[in-house]
Amino acid sequence: MLAAAIPLTWADDAPARTALLPAYTTECGACHVPFPSRLLTAASWQRLMDNLARHYGTDASLEAPVAREIGAWLQSHAATGRRAEEAPPQDRITRTAWFLREHDEVPAADWKRPAIGKPSNCAACHTRAAEGRFGEREIRIPR
Amino acid sequence: MSIRSLVLLAALLAASATHASTPAELLVGYTAASGTPAQAARGQRFFTSRHGKDWACAECHGAVPNQEGRHASTGKAIGALAPAFNPERFTSLTKTEKWFRRNCNDVLGRECTAGEKADVLAWLISLK
Numbered sequence: 058m059l060a061a062a063i064p065l066t067w068a069d070d071a072p073a074r075t076a077l078l079p080a081y082t083t084e085c086g087a088c089h090v091p092f093p094s095r096l097l098t099a100a101s102w103q104r105l106m107d108n109l110a111r112h113y114g115t116d117a118s119l120e121a122p123v124a125r126e127i128g129a130w131l132q133s134h135a136a137t138g139r140r141a142e143e144a145p146p147q148d149r150i151t152r153t154a155w156f157l158r159e160h161d162e163v164p165a166a167d168w169k170r171p172a173i174g175k176p177s178n179c180a181a182c183h184t185r186a187a188e189g190r191f192g193e194r195e196i197r198i199p200r
Numbered sequence: 201m202s203i204r205s206l207v208l209l210a211a212l213l214a215a216s217a218t219h220a221s222t223p224a225e226l227l228v229g230y231t232a233a234s235g236t237p238a239q240a241a242r243g244q245r246f247f248t249s250r251h252g253k254d255w256a257c258a259e260c261h262g263a264v265p266n267q268e269g270r271h272a273s274t275g276k277a278i279g280a281l282a283p284a285f286n287p288e289r290f291t292s293l294t295k296t297e298k299w300f301r302r303n304c305n306d307v308l309g310r311e312c313t314a315g316e317k318a319d320v321l322a323w324l325i326s327l328k
Contacts, residue, residue, distance in 0.1 A: 089274040114273060116305040120298070174275045181275070 077189060078130040088117070090179045090186045092150055097131055098136040101148040106131065113147075151176040172199035204235070223283040223290035227321045236317035243323030246316055251308040257320070266327050282327035290321065 083089045106128040110118045145152040168176055179186040185195045231238050249257040261269040265281035269288055280286040304312040
């Protein structure tokens with residue numbers, strides 16, 4: 058009974074809180090980790106989906122039916138609460154106040170290690186990012 | 201692409217949309233749409249060259265795509281592209297066309313012609 062009272066925010070080792078839409082994993086996890094939808098606002102997701110042909114330097118365009126399906130899912134699983142109020146530069150998750158706070162212990166130079174490259178490469182350190190798991194115990198920072 | 205190529209490709213898309221293909225079948229389709237025989241050597245040159253923009257195909261897929269590649273921007277691993285080393289490759293025309301559309305836009309700033317696709321596919325099939 059007590060377990061039911063524990064807030065979800067403590068679930069360091071729990072499975073991903075939101076089940077990913079299969080089409081989202083397939084299409085939006087092809088070139089990078091399928092980023093959790095709750096990390097961006099609905100407005101940010103809308104802008105991304107409207108500009109897939111120019112997606113951070115690459116063409117990520119989708120056929121209309123799949124784009125609609127993924128877009129609708131993102132809209133209904135976007136950030137809520139405090140995170141819903143900010144629009145990060147270029148709609149980048151890695152430029153949100155939340156991300157910067159969460160990773161403020163990481164020295165700037167570490168992001169450039171060859172095995173990591175850049176902050177958006179979640180899977181370099183978050184060993185189960187592909188499954189939507191970012192818990193502390195599943196982090197291994199490569200040398 | 202010519203009207204004839206477009207019609208042929210559209211017919212192939214319609215026919216193949218709901219069933220799996222093989223790399224050889226897709227090559228037949230692209231060759232027919234282009235109207236000239238595919239040339240693997242030309243495909244290799246095409247694949248490993250820049251075409252006016254920032255990337256060559258080889259920069260993500262490897263100069264010889266018989267092993268994993270790496271996305272030039274995100275660093276994510278990309279499965280081998282040569283069908284002999286990755287049995288999923290070129291088994292769906294829809295998927296193949298989707299990736300040609302995007303990646304040719306990135307590399308060339310336009311759609312690849314059926315001939316270019318045929319050349320590249322012929323070369324990839326030849327890798328054993």
